[in-house]
Amino acid sequence: MTVTLDEIKKREKGLSIINKKIQSTGIDSLIDLTGLAGGFDVTPGDISLLETYAGPAVFDERIQKLGIEHLGGSKVLPLNRTTSGIAATIITLVKPHTTIVHYLPKKPGHPSIPRTAKLVNANYVEYSSLDEFMVDDNTSLVFITGTTMDHEVIDVDEFKKVIQIAKDNDLLVFVDDASGARVRRAVYNQPTAIDLGADLSVTSTDKMMEGPRGGLMAGSAELINRIKLTVNEYGWEAQAPLVAAMVKALEKYSPDDIRDAFIQKDELYDKLVAKNLNPLKTPTGFMFKEDEIKLQLEKMGLVCDVPSDIIATVYSMILLENYNVITIPAVGMPGASKTIRLDWSAKDSSKLSMDELVDAIYNTFAECKDVIENNQIDDVLYG
Template sequence: MFSQAPSSPSQPVDRFGNPIDASVGYARGDIIRSSVQEAMRLRQGQRLATARVLAKGPESIAVFTGNQRDFPIRPDDLAGLCEEWVGPGIIANELNAVAIEHMGGRSGDQVAVFNRTSAGIIATIAGLSDGRPVVSFVPRGGRSHASVIRGCGICGSKLIEIDNLQDLHSAVGKSETALVVITTVTSSLESLDAHDIERAVEVAQRSGAIAFLDDAYGARIRPVLHGGRKGLEFGADLSITNCDKAGLSGPRAGVLVGRPAAVTRAQAKGAEFGMEARAPIVVGALRSLQRYSPGMLLEEARAGKELSEALAAKLGPRVARSDLGPVVDENDVLAMLLERSGAPSTSVVPAEAAAALGMVLLRDHGILTTNTHGQPGARVSLRFKPTLDALPRMGGVPAVVDAVLESLATLAPSIGDADEVAELILGASQ
């Protein structure tokens, strides 16, 4: 028996019987009990990365989170455009033009930049829901981003999560919905097809609700990798994307584009919460959009496909193949570790097993993943989305695959020892 605690008959459980925390979509354990321990895990990942850089240099770290996290401002931007009072006004027209084009918007649309895409989503929900229900439409097998769940919690709106059009019609029609959040591509890269996006927008607007696309990945994956439309070309009222993933180089920021009245309300709520992007981030977002090339995303996708094929050749069907790289479900991570250890059971839950494996990958091989550096509530599956220089830094695809196999072998003997796993995830001062 692997479960941490008994679950109620109606509560979903993971493959090992552990009750799933609905707010994050995975089981909590005795090590990672809440967002507090997730923050501690992030600090431990930062300590391991720092130690490796000090010992071996910055080239010893390869980023596989899919987030490039550059800061592409120019030297001459610092003197004027990054100045807080005047700079944002000077670049406003330039930013509007490039952001609206990037998102497929209309000439009269408005743009707002937030310090994170999550911040933009929360601010939009808080600013536009009016305390009424929010419907979240997600791909089958996917789930809403944690920011959607937390945004509804902050403003006291009921969240209704739907993964099919038939239920979406019913939910929107019965709930006096203020806002429909349409997640076109999840963080695990499950995606909606064009028909579902188009119909979801129509259903939302026909009911009088605002159609809001969470297009963090989809803004580029859909048109570049699948020949589809840009987000606002579906007729949605609002769309938000992330400035440091899927072909955009950074900085970390969320760019919201859409109907002026709705953008203004979201922007105002973001300012109330301190979620707005300050001038240097806004300038960085502008430069990121200006330097964007579909070729960057195509190269990321090519590298991810090559890595997926090589890892699947070693680990078999447990490796799922996304548009940007391989994914191994956290339940499969724990199963592989138990198989290698020979242990009949463990008190460690799948999310903790994946976090521990991430720490070994980082400490021993310099592979940085969201399992060590993801924010609280982020997906806990083992995901490899190589940034542009990640594979060359590691020495190529075979070296990454070998690192995964070696890390599984390194961690397996400890998987039955919760104290040892806790120290690995949280550090000795836990």
């Protein structure tokens, strides 16, 4: 997806709605079900250490122990974004005119990979079928996505097979395990990417855990040290406050919350179906892809030629404005998926009952239809 100024303006509108709600009813009135709520849980004692040299001296040692336990490997590297780790790895390991090969459960992959490939003048190819997957003498790096942006999880046998093909061809394997480091492992009981044979793995410290928006990469000390040089060169390292919050998130993380949501999501799904809605199950909740949102509105009598991604964003804005429920299209970074995904493992799910959530989802469809029919899209997205 091409990021445009229009995308930025929509996000600014979503954030302005949130700000107004915080000012009027307080932050506890918001219900963040994105699965990206994150957290910045630091104590007064931690804050006293958030200095240029004291922070790294204390927190780097703790993040190494906890990060290796979480991801495997022999060394971890805290980053200011997962994207930073992906970009730094490609810059470090990929030569111009070679090919990055990416295997994932369903296309497309995260845009940071092809964008950085273009930056270093490398080719980029995606596969989502083992029958089609291939590498050749010009391949420089193999990427695997453990769990897609819409929480579709790679089959562990496919995971192993792709790694084996890469190893048979003496290729390094990098796993984009942004949410997969939790979803794959907690729900599907899969090993860490490193234990499956990958050379490098990166995860987002705010996805499915109460950590800050940042990244954590794991691998061998030799590879991590090489990539760390690039990270430092570009200023992509996580500063002491981020690392402190990552430490707290890893200390607090429990897979039980994700497993409980995995069980409860079936009840939630049944309630939505009873309302004649057609969601897709995710490991810890449900989602409506943008085409499905438009199709649902057409079933309700809507006739329009508005693109489905715009409709999904309108839906997300209404859900936020009228019901305080935060979903990604209203506030996600430009270029993010327009799927309405609701994560029942999010800590804010305790703020409402299943029936209250189902009613909000159902009512928003009718309200979205009215907005489109009354030509109020611009008011909702930018007004």
